[in-house]
Amino acid sequence: MNQNETYDAIVVGTGISGGWAAKELTENGLKTLVLERGRMVEHIKDYSTMNDDPWDFPYKGELSADDQKKYHVQSRVNWAPKDDNKHFFVNDLEHPYVETKRFDWIRGYQVGxxxxxxxRQSYRWSDIDFEANKKENIGVDWPVRYNDIAPWYDKVEKYIGVSGQNLGLKQLPDGIYQPAMKLNCVEEAFQKATAEKFEDGRLVTIGRAAHITDPEAKFEGRNTCQNRDxxxxxxxxxxxxxSNSSTLPAAERTGNMTLRPNSIVYEVIYDDTTKLATGVKVIDSETHEKLEFKAKVIFLCASAMASVGILLQSKSERFPNGLGNDSDALGRGIMDHHYKLGATAKVDGYLDRYYKGRQPSGFYIPRFVNLDESTGRNEYLRGFGYQGRASRGDWTEAIAELNYGKELKDQVLKPGKWTIGATGFGEFLPYxxxxxxxxPTEKDKWGLPQLAFDVEFKENEYNMREDIKKQIVAMFKAAGFKDVQAYDEETGPGLGIHEMGGARMGHSPKNSIVNKHNQVHLVPNVYVTDGAFMSSSSCVNPSLTYMAFTARAANHAAKEFKSGTFS
Structure with missing residues (x-):
């Protein structure tokens, strides 16, 4: 590649945000270089285990002893990595970081x-979320409100395909949805019991998931969800x-995208004369060669903590503490969502009922606390929701039957009894x-400083966790379920895999890093549109919001570029 060429734009990262930045910039005509620190992954071609069955894996799909050492942090999440998807998670021995306090950093370094x-859970924020910081005098006020972002939520939902159901809730705005997936019979019973037994507005609905469910819908190169799980x-x-199935192919079709994997961006280059960024510094992850690439617009979409790390490393005489960091806000206000707590229960009956396929989305319970005076809590601020599902066990329950012969064969052909479970996702305040x-001391194998995490739950979070357990236990009991058990597993921030903050959005460079358009206040041709820009966390999955803000920012950048602002 020609390092002397000046691109119109550089996008750092190819995940949820990077793919959208690449799509919108290239479709606006900008010649865009997309840099990814990980390996190339081509849609379909590089999904090496996509059709494998359980018996195709040694250890029944679990990690070998050697792999357990390589993925010792990634495995804290329990559901991943497994032998069928470990290639999409980082090797922790090769990508270390410093835990001043426990922080579970789950990562995937590859194109996509x-x-x-x-x-794939996809929920809109509401003004309850955007206004909370200002009302409670916590952190910094968001310089945007729901109406600013609503058109971009519309755009994203139409393009990616989100299945779901409109509910008319002020705390969970409606959207543009594919046909909703179906609750199974036990989930429907839970929905009915919740509506009958509680009068505080809580309800059970189907999750809103970024899956195509309408066979008549037209999505270029994509088809409906096959419920393979x-x-x-x-x-x-x-x-x-x-990104691999949707936004990156869209960017490629324009002819305006150049994609370079194995490219570790570690610094944004600042020009003190123009007061703009001129490009980025890169280390080739395979050859360790140092490179520089030039552009008029820079989008940092490397993932929240990685983008913060790049900004912290981008030091100059003007910005000795990191790019745009006059306020010392850079790296502060790190957040995640609560995870790994909730309840399970056994369900009697329904043994003549089952479900079809392995549906990728279960039920969702939207936030129902601290919405008004009647739902207020004195012990904590903000709120939480639940994600869960009901299912039937399998033949392994027959082991306890001690049957043999015909009785054993009959038993293993029958599904087991019903169980139900729900996990709470709660808001984390921006401390x-x-x-x-x-x-200052630890480096990675490319000689770059490791990130050091000093992040913890505080009193508000611990008090909320107690109520998360209490409320779901009450709901399961009210539904008549049996052997209701709360759980609260050992965890640290990060394990929700919704890490946010560090380059927060605000009104002023005196207390924030980026403005309402996701531009670094003091270096306006640098945009940050992954989770780093988040000034609060809400309690819903954040990826849809990242996509909406990224699309909005990329179109703003394209207009600014074409007007000559960054020349």
């Missing part, structure tokens, strides 16, 4: 990033949204002292 393995291996049907910094 974590868009290949994300949970092999999503984290990569979907050859394109049934769920990923100033929850921060990430550059380690």
């Amino acid at each position: 990033g974590r868009s290949l393995t994300w949970g 092999r999503c984290s291996r990569g979907c050859p049907f394109g049934g769920y949204f990923s 100033e002292d929850n921060r990430v910094t550059l380690s």
